[in-house]
Amino acid sequence: MNSAATPTFVDISSHLAWFKSYAAEKTAQEKGDTSPMNLKLRHSLNVLENARRIVEGEKFDTATARLCLLAALYHDVGRFEQYLRYHTFRDRESCNHGQMGVRILKAQGCLKHESREDRKLVMAAVGMHNRFALPTSTPPLVALITNVVRDADKLDILRIMDEHLGGPAPYNPTVVLQQPDDPTIASEAVLRAVFEHRVAAYAALRCVNDFRLLLGTWFFDLHFATCRRKFLQDGYADNLLRSMPDSVPQAAARDYLLTLLDAAKKDAQIPACR
Numbered sequence: 001m002n003s004a005a006t007p008t009f010v011d012i013s014s015h016l017a018w019f020k021s022y023a024a025e026k027t028a029q030e031k032g033d034t035s036p037m038n039l040k041l042r043h044s045l046n047v048l049e050n051a052r053r054i055v056e057g058e059k060f061d062t063a064t065a066r067l068c069l070l071a072a073l074y075h076d077v078g079r080f081e082q083y084l085r086y087h088t089f090r091d092r093e094s095c096n097h098g099q100m101g102v103r104i105l106k107a108q109g110c111l112k113h114e115s116r117e118d119r120k121l122v123m124a125a126v127g128m129h130n131r132f133a134l135p136t137s138t139p140p141l142v143a144l145i146t147n148v149v150r151d152a153d154k155l156d157i158l159r160i161m162d163e164h165l166g167g168p169a170p171y172n173p174t175v176v177l178q179q180p181d182d183p184t185i186a187s188e189a190v191l192r193a194v195f196e197h198r199v200a201a202y203a204a205l206r207c208v209n210d211f212r213l214l215l216g217t218w219f220f221d222l223h224f225a226t227c228r229r230k231f232l233q234d235g236y237a238d239n240l241l242r243s244m245p246d247s248v249p250q251a252a253a254r255d256y257l258l259t260l261l262d263a264a265k266k267d268a269q270i271p272a273c274r
Ligand SMILES: [Fe+2]
Pocket: 075, 076, 097, 129, 130
């Protein structure tokens, strides 16, 4: 998949224009608070940029890079319809937004100028980007494209959560997936995931501090060195973890994760935060 002819620029500008106009049209249909939809537009564009950074850093060939960028741009296209219909981003309480995205891509025909094979690959990645884990039977090229999207997605969700949980404003319940900000409780399953170097599951969350830990565990599930480096350089996970006081039941797991991240930074020759 790697090639010496690394693309410095893959043009998907017509798709970008379509996506922006679709997002604007859906946002105009919302009668209430449109900020969650604005957030998803910005998120999609940032995930696209993160994916561009990965395909360049990993020296993908032009054709593969283009598929990754299309999948990154469209990965959350289902979020707009999901929010319009259900006013939540919790899939369990509404719909699977990856599958919703595939239905929208088909109905809107925005991939109609791509080859049949490319359409299938992009839609497969959009449909699977939000699975907890990819099935082992996933074809290698689908897995590669989907993993670029998943890595790029994680980097930007960390930014959003750090901005959101680090600021003085009260939490937007939609952004923290309606988790209570209760400093006295913790999810045993999330704590276990930290010590076993596994990604914690959304379904295991019980409070906002669990969410902070879960975001830190994403470091265990990054597929590309370019992405691991960016994760460490950005420092969003560090900020999220350090903002938990020592009195919370997550404190030991927090310290354990911070030590791991500091060691990874040392290996990558990135200065530690503390
Ligand atoms: Fe998503």
